[in-house]
Amino acid sequence: MAQTTFDFDQMLSNAREAYGEELMRMADDGLDFVFTYSDNVAPSSSAGKFIQKYPDRCFNFGIAEPNQVGASAGLALSGEIVFAQVFGPFLSLRSADQIHTDIAYNDVNVRLIGTHAGVTAGGGPTHNCIADLALYRAIPNLTIVVPADAGQCTKMIRKSMGFQGPMVIRIDRGGSPNVYADNDYEIEFGKAIETISGNDLTLISAGSSVYWSMMGAKILKERHGISARVIDMHTIKPLDTEMIVKCAKETGTIVTVEEHSINGGLGAAVAECLCENGFGGNFKRIGLPDEFAVLGHPDEVYKYYGMDPEGIAKSVEELLNIDK
Structure with missing residues (x-):
């Protein structure tokens, strides 16, 4: 059993920062992948710093999330492994057709990173991401993972490099307490x-x-x-x-x-x-x-x-x- 930290309320982690940090480490390690993103990636964030260091493998789609998801499928069809960060509610609600037809139907290697899951965006009903799992579950070929903390998020990002097929990685806005004391445990997709x-x-x-x-x-x-x-x-x-x-x-x-x-x-x-x-x-x-x-x-x-x-x-x- 993995060692947990549930007695410690102040041990916070931020999965929204962790995924960018892990992308940086993977690129530094020489792993081959590309990154698509929308305008909500701040230059000062870990993903923003990754973009600054590796601009040739990063593509900004502004606020055109459906186009981003469709283009991510095209990059994957050309042989790339693609990590695509999209604001969670806009990923599931605005880009449903592209997820269904471009990503899942073609069964391509795209990892859709949906941030601000649940009510963590703080923008009310228009920005709450509360129906995404219902959509994703009904679409064939999609693997859906929801990391419990930042450490688990990095493990999933890294492990997904060897995964075949499309995946949704659902994370919140950040500041959630750590569940696991360290990363010294094994994780297998599909095994709780x-x-x-x-x-x-x-x-x-x-x-x-x-x-x-x-x-x-x-x-x-x-x-x-x-x-x-x-x-x-x-x-x-x-x-x-x-x-x-x-x-x-x-x-x-x-x-x-x-x-x-x-x-x-x-x-x-x-x-x-x-x-x-x-x-x-x-x-x-x-x-x-x-x-x-x-x-x-x-x-x-x-x-x-x-x-x-x-x-x-x-x-x-x-x-x-x-x-x-």
């Missing part, structure tokens, strides 16, 4: 990681919600002595159905936590797996409800919708009929 062992119930999450789930598990342990298992389902597609079935059999209660609409995302994928395998235990989805989210700082939004550690603990208490 058990970050906390437990026998009473299982919390399955991805991305920044892995840390929230771990802190929620800590609250449940301290308050009720409940032993909650926490799973980092870093790959949404292909889903680790073996892990889900195993947890269902061993703990009897499954709760999913995600920074996405409860419709069509991780919770929906887990529910489908459980139903197809005859699950008869307790099940709960924690995420954004079927509405346009309220406007506010991401932490305030998480608390409002019960997606923070205390909200997760409360949902489990209600599901198990436990008095607080």
Whole structure:
């Protein structure tokens, strides 16, 4: 089991910076790839510095995200491995046709890095990225990964160099707590990681919600002595159905936590797996409800919708009929 850091609230990481840093390291190591990007890449960011150092392999498409995704497919068809950074909501909503027809249908080696996932953009409903997983899951050939912290993001970026086919790497705006104490652990696309062992119930999450789930598990342990298992389902597609079935059999209660609409995302994928395998235990989805989210700082939004550690603990208490 990988060593985690869930007791330390201030150990922050920034996956949005980490991917640029890893691209720089890979280029310095002599790996061959190209990078397409949109206008939201600041010159002072790690990706901006990568662009300054390796301008011949970088292509700016301004605010024409669909064109960027289509051109990325063309570069891949010419034999390049392509990393394409796009503002998350504009990637999924504006570029759906190009993802479907240019990237996925052609089954090309493009890694679509969708930043500002969930409500982390802070720009309200027009900039919230809460329906992307539902779209991506329905498109054939797409692998979907959601790193839990910056360290895991760099591992995924590096590992994707040897991966065949298109991939979406979904990351938030930045400033999320570290889940893993170091990078000394193996990651395999499609194989979930058990970050906390437990026998009473299982919390399955991805991305920044892995840390929230771990802190929620800590609250449940301290308050009720409940032993909650926490799973980092870093790959949404292909889903680790073996892990889900195993947890269902061993703990009897499954709760999913995600920074996405409860419709069509991780919770929906887990529910489908459980139903197809005859699950008869307790099940709960924690995420954004079927509405346009309220406007506010991401932490305030998480608390409002019960997606923070205390909200997760409360949902489990209600599901198990436990008095607080």
